[in-house]
Amino acid sequence: MPNPQSPDPDTITNVISRHTALRPLSGHDLRGVCPFCGSTAFRVRPAFDTFYCFGCGEGGDIRAFIAKIENRDPVT
Numbered sequence: 001m002p003n004p005q006s007p008d009p010d011t012i013t014n015v016i017s018r019h020t021a022l023r024p025l026s027g028h029d030l031r032g033v034c035p036f037c038g039s040t041a042f043r044v045r046p047a048f049d050t051f052y053c054f055g056c057g058e059g060g061d062i063r064a065f066i067a068k069i070e071n072r073d074p075v076t
């Protein structure tokens with residue numbers, strides 16, 4: 001059976017980390033720069049598999065993040 005300690009490559013933290021740098025916040029939450037609006041009020045809650053941005057109001061689960069990041073306008 002799978003080792004519960006092995007990292008899951010598809011966790012919301014790993015997926016979002018490919019788009020913006022995340023740093024530890026209080027507890028198990030993470031913070032970073034929002035890949036959608038550039039606000040630093042971007043939060044990831046791995047325990048709940050959710051993210052939320054207090055700057056632009058984007059949020060949801062891992063599927064919502066992927067859908068949003070693939071549909072955003074290119075920055076570069």
Ligand SMILES: [Zn+2]
Pocket residue numbers: 034035036037038039042053054055056057058
């Ligand atoms: Zn935002």
